[in-house]
Amino acid sequence: MLNRISKDSIIAFLLGIIVGIFMTFIFLGGVYAVYKVGKKVFSSREYSAPKAAVSSRPARFIGKKGGLNLGFENKKDLEFFTLKDGLYVEQSKEFAAQGKYSLLAEFPKGAAYPGLYWEVYNKRKCMNWDGKHYFSFDVYNNSEVDVTLLVKFKSGANYPKQKYQIPVNIPPQSSKNVTISINDLAGHLDMRQISYINLFINKPRETITLYFDNIRVN
Numbered sequence: 001m002l003n004r005i006s007k008d009s010i011i012a013f014l015l016g017i018i019v020g021i022f023m024t025f026i027f028l029g030g031v032y033a034v035y036k037v038g039k040k041v042f043s044s045r046e047y048s049a050p051k052a053a054v055s056s057r058p059a060r061f062i063g064k065k066g067g068l069n070l071g072f073e074n075k076k077d078l079e080f081f082t083l084k085d086g087l088y089v090e091q092s093k094e095f096a097a098q099g100k101y102s103l104l105a106e107f108p109k110g111a112a113y114p115g116l117y118w119e120v121y122n123k124r125k126c127m128n129w130d131g132k133h134y135f136s137f138d139v140y141n142n143s144e145v146d147v148t149l150l151v152k153f154k155s156g157a158n159y160p161k162q163k164y165q166i167p168v169n170i171p172p173q174s175s176k177n178v179t180i181s182i183n184d185l186a187g188h189l190d191m192r193q194i195s196y197i198n199l200f201i202n203k204p205r206e207t208i209t210l211y212f213d214n215i216r217v218n
Contacts, residue, residue, distance in 0.1 A: 081116040097138035097213040115200025154196030155189035164188035
């Protein structure tokens with residue numbers, strides 16, 4: 001009789017363990033399902049946020065035609081150019097031609113060709129200015145001397161590239177709107193493959209400070 005009770009107890013105990021394990025698996029499966037659903041909802045929300053942030057930023061290029069527009073209201077515009085030969089730049093509230101900000105550019109004395117420089121070597125990254133009207137920018141010379149700013153363009157992805165350079169004289173303590181006709185450039189460059197822009201000073205004899213604004217192609 002005692003042995004029978006012992007066997008029944010053992011069987012009941014084992015069944016209890018089996019049922020417990022089964023219920024544990026069901027519970028864990030439910031927790032995992034809730035976790036997966038929650039993760040999916042959270043991920044979809046997390047993914048949508050960067051889209052909104054990116055779309056709210058002002059575009060520096062307008063479509064495949066390469067309409068350049070740098071107003072320097074956004075610090076991201078400062079990243080378009082590479083700085084050559086010790087040029088220093090910063091966003092500034094001084095001498096803005098439009099909006100609140102301009103680009104302060106300091107050309108150091110004795111440097112070879114300090115300037116704002118952009119260049120690409122991939123045909124797909126070239127700007128297409130065909131059908132545009134002009135390349136223009138506003139500049140203020142905050143120095144006490146006349147400044148000759150050289151504006152240089154190149155076209156084509158590979159060297160030797162076609163090139164064209166225009167000198168711009170800026171009197172001391174004065175502003176100037178520089179407008180260069182695309183038709184004039186077309187006589188020297190392939191306007192469908194603009195790959196180089198450089199605004200520079202040739203070996204400045206003293207440190208020159210210029211303020212740029214509204215660098216654009218329209």
